[in-house]
Amino acid sequence: MRKRTLTSMVALSAAATLALAGCSGSGDSGDSKDGGENGTITLGYLPGWTDGLSTAYLLEDQLGKMGYSVEMEELTDAGVLYAGLAGGDFDIYPSAWPEVTHASYMKKFGDDIEDLGGYYEGAVLTLAVPEYVDIDSIDELKGESDRFGGEIIGIEPGAGLTKQTQDVAMPEYGLDKDYELVTSSTATMLATLKDKIGNEEDVVVTLWRPFWANDAFPLKDLKDPKGAMGKPESLHFLGKKGISEEYPEVADYIAKIKLDDEAYGALEGLVTGDEYKNDPEGAVDAWLEEYGDAYPGLLTK
Numbered sequence: 001m002r003k004r005t006l007t008s009m010v011a012l013s014a015a016a017t018l019a020l021a022g023c024s025g026s027g028d029s030g031d032s033k034d035g036g037e038n039g040t041i042t043l044g045y046l047p048g049w050t051d052g053l054s055t056a057y058l059l060e061d062q063l064g065k066m067g068y069s070v071e072m073e074e075l076t077d078a079g080v081l082y083a084g085l086a087g088g089d090f091d092i093y094p095s096a097w098p099e100v101t102h103a104s105y106m107k108k109f110g111d112d113i114e115d116l117g118g119y120y121e122g123a124v125l126t127l128a129v130p131e132y133v134d135i136d137s138i139d140e141l142k143g144e145s146d147r148f149g150g151e152i153i154g155i156e157p158g159a160g161l162t163k164q165t166q167d168v169a170m171p172e173y174g175l176d177k178d179y180e181l182v183t184s185s186t187a188t189m190l191a192t193l194k195d196k197i198g199n200e201e202d203v204v205v206t207l208w209r210p211f212w213a214n215d216a217f218p219l220k221d222l223k224d225p226k227g228a229m230g231k232p233e234s235l236h237f238l239g240k241k242g243i244s245e246e247y248p249e250v251a252d253y254i255a256k257i258k259l260d261d262e263a264y265g266a267l268e269g270l271v272t273g274d275e276y277k278n279d280p281e282g283a284v285d286a287w288l289e290e291y292g293d294a295y296p297g298l299l300t301k
Helices: 050-065 078-086 103-112 160-172 184-198 248-255 260-273 282-291
Strands: 002-006 021-022 039-046 069-074 092-096 112-128 152-153 180-182 205-209 219-221 233-241
Touching: 039 050, 039 078, 050 069, 050 092, 050 233, 050 248, 050 260, 050 282, 078 092, 078 103, 078 112, 078 233, 103 112, 103 160, 112 160, 152 184, 152 205, 160 180, 160 205, 184 205, 205 219, 233 248, 248 282, 260 282
Parallel strands: 002 069, 039 069, 039 092, 152 180
Antiparallel strands: 002 021, 092 233, 112 205, 112 219, 112 233
């Protein structure tokens, strides 16, 4: 596998060409017809968003077994990702939330993006607190901002979760005057959460399901009686426009991938956990050993 990192930002008003900030690994970037016997396919993902990270490594394994070389393209922001995919700077985004969370990006770039199908049903956005916090619903946060330092700890500024929380949920529940949504990165949010729980302090964070942190920390989702965090949705594989014509075998195969809670949770847990730290390919091998036979169509050898 060759991993490249994109660090340039592009304006969301256009699917601009992304600037590649150096290659790690072996050699040149190659074009779509070099590399494996069937060509090279590039997967774009945000490393802090572990649904895309996990399914990217699953696709790397599966497409490699189909005779393709796979490159992993690390991106810095959801807007950059959608713009790059629409511009053809990489081939596949392996875990998108296009129905609700990323609907605004699909509205802007969707004409130049191909939906390769959903692989997981029932993904949701949440606000969450530690189990020891005596608040159970988002509406109970009103008037309690002093307990939380007037902050809701969020993730990347360009995330759909950020927009939904800031533009919809906070105003809907009257939280926008007393709370600030603090944005930075998923890693920073998790570090803050870990620190607060370690000191048994009150904290409220933006989260989502499926996500390994829900099992790693003693958390509870706050009830959302107004439905302001959005409806449940499916997670999809998205491709650049025309990918199903360029790689019909790949498009047909990806459309068949379906994971339930158990299978997805195990995949994410192995890829992001300590047992296979710095060995995501080994994590996928271990996952296939356990789940390959249960999900017909997966290439296990």
